[in-house]
Each structure stands twice: as structure tokens, then as C-alpha cells.
Amino acid sequence: MAKTNNNQLFTIIGVAVAVVVIGFLVAGPFYQIREGEQAVITQFGEAVGTETTAGLKFKIPLIQEANIYPKKIMSWDGEPQLIPTQENQFIWVDSTARWRITDLRKFYESTKTLSRAYSRLDEIIDPAVRKVISTNPLQEAVRSTDIINETKRSGALTGANGEEIEALKSLISSNTDFNAIKTGRRKISQEVLAGVKTNIQTQFGIEIIDVLIRQIRYSDQLTESVYSRMITERKQLAEGYRSYGQGKKQELLGKMEREKKSLLSEAYAKAEQVKGDADAKAARIYSDAYGSDPEFYNFWKSIESYKTTMPQFQKTMTTDMDYFKYLYSPRGR
């Protein structure tokens, strides 16, 4: 029976030791920091150190605690805010930022939790964006460069010939010359970043890597008026095209009329000239020949003429004619 008791005691001791060991291990002198993580070591709530490399780490169980935080690049997403620009046009601006914890101790002391860090960032970055946007004209927030004025726009006019492209360019370019920008979106982003970076770094141990404008939209009210402006701009262009086409057509019809008239009148002039020359030439030929004996010509032409004209008359002749001179006497009259 004593042996059984011994055995039981041994088992109890073994279990107790195992419990203590496991308990020790669970309460943890060891903890693990993964890649992309870092930890603040606190002792009764007081931060006593940081651990920023990954691996298996040691702490004093029950007394120290490891609070794990990310070392990764984090993303901050601002709520879209309705901001008036310098010319008092209301636009929705949606910005986004990248950040990471660089001074973990300061971060732990000032914010402790990520959600609190996010609301601190909201409180600082949102007003900074608002301030910069509202002191700049709208186009500075929208555009980054002056590339808009460098684009060649003849591509839109495919199908027109060279001369037409020139004419239509002037039609289109009425609304394609833009003011050069002074700041631009990229600089606005940098301004916002510069405005918050040091403050956030010193206060919270957070490095803001960049602040970017993700999206800009008009306020609903403004959208409607922009729509109607876009429509009128398009209409203006459409009517321009139509009117240009109509004008071009009329021009062609006029050109046609002119060319037609000039062709026909030139032909008339030339034809008359040719005829006249021929008449003159014929007259010269006749007069050259006939002039050599005008009296005979008169006689000859007369009798030739009688031949053609006489048969048409109704005739009552008298014997008085020379023709009949031998009618009454062989010796003649």
C-alpha cells in the first residue's frame, strides 16, 4: 500500500511541476515579435523599453508586458470634406496619407492605441488640407502642371483636310487656353505634408510619409452649374462645326457659280473671237479677189444672186428686157 502512496505522491509532484512550468511559460518570459511588428515593454504600466526587431524575445513574466504595434507603412484615409476654394467654390476633397510609427516610445506615451492615433491624424491632417485648399484657386488643386497647354489638339480633327484643320483650330481654341498654374496639386500636397510633418513627428512619434489628394469633386450644387456650362460649351462648338460646314458649302456653291459663269463666258468670248477672225479673213479673201475687177464682180455676183432669188418671185415680165432684144428683130432693137 505504501508503494501505491509513493507512486501517487510522485504523480502529484510531477503534475504540479508541469503546471508551474507551463504557467511560467504561458505567463511568458518569452514572446514573439513578427516581421513588421515592434513592441513597447511596460512594467506595471510604465514604458521601460522598446523592441523593434523581429524574433523571440524575453521579458520578466508577470511584471513586464509586451505591447505589440505595427512597424509597417500604415494608411490614413480622410473623410471627404466640403471645402471652399479661394474663389469660394465648394468642392469635396478626399485625401489619403501614408504613415508609420518611427518613435514607438513617444507613440505609446501619446496615443497608446491605433484608433486614437487615427483620430489624432484626422484632427491634424483634415484642417491642414482645408487650410491649403481654401487659400488656393480651384485650378491649383486640380492641375499639377501646364501640360494642358502643350497638347496638340489637331487629333480631334481627323477627317478634315489641312486648310480646314487651321480654320477649326481657331474654333476650338477659344476655350483651350488656360492660365499657367502657380502652385499645382503636387505642391499643395507637399504644402500639406510640410505643415503637419514636424508637428506629428514630435507629438506622436509618427512619420507622415506623404499626403495625397485622392479625389476632388464639385459640390452637388456646383455640379449642376458645371453641367450646364459644359453643355453650352459643347453646343457652341457643335454649332460652330455646323455653321462652318454650311459656310463652306455656300462658298463651294458660289465658287461653282463663278467658275461656271467664267468658263461659259470665256468660251463665248473665244468663240466670237474665232468667228470674227474667220469673218475678217473671209472678207479679206473676198475683197482681195473681187477687188481685181469690181465691175465684173458686180455683174457676176448679180447674176449668181438672180439665180437663187428669182425663182421665188411671181413674175410678170416685159419684153423690154435685154433678153428679149432679138424677139422682134434679128438685128436687135
Added chain:
Amino acid sequence: MSDPKMTAFGINFSPKLIIAIIVLALVGYAVFSAVYIVDQTEEAVVLTFGKYSRTEGPGMKFKIPLIEENFNVPTKVVQKMDFGFRMDNQEFLGGTTEAARASYKDESTMLTGDLNIVDITWIIQYRITDPRAWLFGLDSKEKTVRDISQSVVSQLVGDRAILDILGTERESIQAKATEMMNDLFTSYGIGVLVTGTQLKDIFPPEGTVKAAFDDVNVAFQDMSRLINEGNETYNKEIPRAAGEAQQAIQVAEGYATERVNKAVGDVARFKAVLGEYRRSPEVTRNRLYLEMVENVFAGQEGTDLVDKKLGSFLPLKTLTGKTSAPAVAGGTQ
């Protein structure tokens, strides 16, 4: 039953058997959790106590259970992200039908450089090039990629005029967006490479604005049509008029030739007759005269011949000419 053996299902569970089963189960679990599979498209990052130890290629791989963990990352797969729309139920619908596309206006609506509104949907393709950096360098991975892409496209669109975006600038925006995103991702060092950006649909805002834009295209076509009509009429009329002009000239030339030739012929005849006349003027003159009279009266009946000395004759002629009035003859029928 003083015997400590327990029985169940007819098997005697001695303590040895129980221990054997436990050991076997532990070994089985160890082997099971020590083996992992890396797909052909993946790479696996292995952490030992949370610290990076190695990156494994495809195949069946081993790790130390509980101490090492593996993260499989699809590094050879080009992944796709949609903006301004989402393909729902891609497996069901093959991802191509319009019905499967849900619209996300808050992503697609943006401002252009000429302060107009445009709707753009696009996709990006990207690949994870450094699984370690991707896993442990970046917190909200998908969201960051999305934010950056939106910001970059919005910036590029904000730098260009709406007509250029609808027209020629598509390619340049795609190329620039890819480049700018990669610049940012490289600066973050998060091991991702954008392989391409494709702008899908670029539309002016739906409804009346779009109608106005479409009308510009219609107007451009109208313009071309009007110009073509003008050219058509021109081409129809002018060659014909040219032909008519040529005709008039040709007719005149014909007249001229005829006129001159006639003159030459007439003159030749006259000259021949004149030659004859000069040889014996009196005879020729008389002959010509007599021939003429003969020619004129030959074959003609009903010519009245009146003797000039017949003083009492009163010539009566009917105006109709055919039958003379019977009253003068005095006879009855």
C-alpha cells in the same frame, strides 16, 4: 473490478496503450503541421519565432511546427484591381457581361484640367515582386494600392482637358499612371510592381451632358457632310460647264473653218470665171447673162410676159395666183 483496466468496445485500454495513442497522435500532428505546400504560382516566406528566415519556392516544404510559420504569397500571378466599377459574380458570368458590372460613381467621377467633369473607369494590373516586403512592409495592402492608383489617375486627369482625355491622351495617361504608381511604390519599398494601367470607359457625365458631347460628334459629321455636298454639286456642275464651254469654242472653230473655206472656194470660182472673162469679155458676159435668165425661167410655167408696146393691156392677176378670175375671160362654163 479491482483491476485498473478499463474496457470499451471490447478493447482493453491499458495505461500503456493510452500513452502510445497520445504519442502517436502527437507525432502525427507534428508531421502534419510540419509539411506545407507551395503552389507553382507562389512563394512562401518562412518566419522562425517571428523572424524572417527564408523564402521558399514551389513544392512540398517542411517547417518546425509551432516555431516556424509560413506565408504563401502569389508572386507569379498578375492581379487585377477595378476602379469605378466592380465585376460581380465573375465566376458565374465570365466577368464580361455588362450586367455583372456594378458602377462606383464616387471612384469614377473626377475633375479635368479645364474644370469639367468626366467619368473614368480603369483597371490596374500588378504583381508582388518581393513577398517579404509586401507582407511585412505594408499594413492595408489592397487599400494602399487602391488609394495610390486613384490619386495618380485623378492627378493625371486633372492635368488635361476633357477633350484630350476623351481623345488622344488616353495612352499617355495609362503610361504615366503606371510610371507614377511604381515610383511611389518603390519609394515605399513595399515590393509590388504595377505592370499596367488600362483606362476602360471615359465618358462625359450621363444624360444631357453626354448628349451635348455626342452632338459635337454629330455636328462634326454634319460639317463633313455639308462640305461634301458642296463638293458634290461643284463636281457635278463644273466639268459639265467646262464641256459646254469647249463645245461653244469648237462650234465657233467649225464656223470659222467653214467660213474661210467657203471664201476660198468662192474666190477660186470667181477667179476662174474672171480668167475666162478677160480672154473674151463681151461673149462671156453675154453668155453668163443668158445662162442666168435661162436658168431662172427654165422649167417654170405661168410667167406672164407683157409686150411693152401693148399699151391697152391691163394686166390682172389674182393674188392667190393659181386660177385666174373667169370674169375677165368673159366665157361661161
